[in-house]
Amino acid sequence: MSPICHTQQDPNPINIENGAYGTILIAIHKDIEEDQRIIDNIKEIFREGSSVLFSATNRRFYFGTIKILVPHNWTRQVEYEVAQLEAYENANVIVTDQQSNHRPHVQNPFHCGQEGLFIQLSKTFLIDPELRQHQFGNSGKVIARQFAKLRWGVFDEDYVPGTGAEPFYASNAIMATNGHEITRCSSEVRGDYYDDKTGSLCLHDNNWNLPDSCRFVPSTVQSARASLMFATNIDSDFDLAHSMKA
Incomplete structure (x- = not known):
């Protein structure tokens, strides 16, 4: 297993022309x-x-060209070009051989609104279509969501374990369930509360508190529009904030 450390040099510049993001550098460890x-x-x-x-950006942005940097010991193909300034250390997307936690993520130690450093994908995520679909949903939505975090410094709008986010919060809203509102966007997204430990629907105690192991599972098919930063595993139209700049 290779180390996950990544010494970031000046990142590869991502150009944009007529809404197309080009020269995105993806490097394989x-x-x-x-x-x-x-x-x-x-x-x-x-x-x-x-x-x-x-x-999701209301027809404003899309991916143009990408560059894939392969290890020097891979078989050279006719269509390959010799790398010039491209390097793993300044790639916009890195592919690692980590053996656990295959969730794609963006390394961003900065504040909201500041660009991230790079997107990290695992080899297993890329070669295992069942893992991608069952754990993370539509792959196109997954990579678009990660790019939004990289380019615009936005963050997840759903509960992701280990991030410090809360899965639900107390609320007096009309649509709240048992005095609680799930962390999601938009609030019109429908689903049910399930207990992570038992797999059954969550039950509140005498004080209407939900157990810490309670999680929201969105319905697969939705009529509401959802934020791309909320979930990638539901069948819904997705939006990103219209204030996004190139």
Whole structure:
């Protein structure tokens, strides 16, 4: 297993022309064994993500060209070009061979609104379509969501374990359930509360408090529009804030 450390140099500049983000650099860690599926799936995921980004930004932005930097010991193909200034250390997206927690994420130690450093994807995420679909949903939505976090410094609008976010909060809103509102966007997204430990619907105590293990599971099909930063595993139209700048 290779280390996940990533010494960030000046990041590869992402150009934009007529709404198309180009020259996005995706680098594969040198310790990853050659596997054509990685390259093929990167291309496919970004193609899908381009359509998602275009729709979510009200037809303003999409992915143009991407560059994939493969390890020097991979078999050289006719279509390959010799790398110039491209390096793993300044890539916009890195592919690692981490063996656990395959959730794609953006390294961003800054405040909301500031660009992140890079997107991290695991090799397993790229080569295992069942894992992608069952754990994270539509791959195009996943990569568009991560790019939004990288480019615009936005953050998740749903509960992600280990981030310090709260899965629900006390509320007197009409649509609140048992005096609680789930962390989601928009509030019109429908679903049910399930107990992580038992798998059953959550039950409140005598004081109307929900257990800490209670989680919101959105319905697969939604009539409400949802924020792309909320979830990628539901069938709904998605939006990003219209104030996004290139």
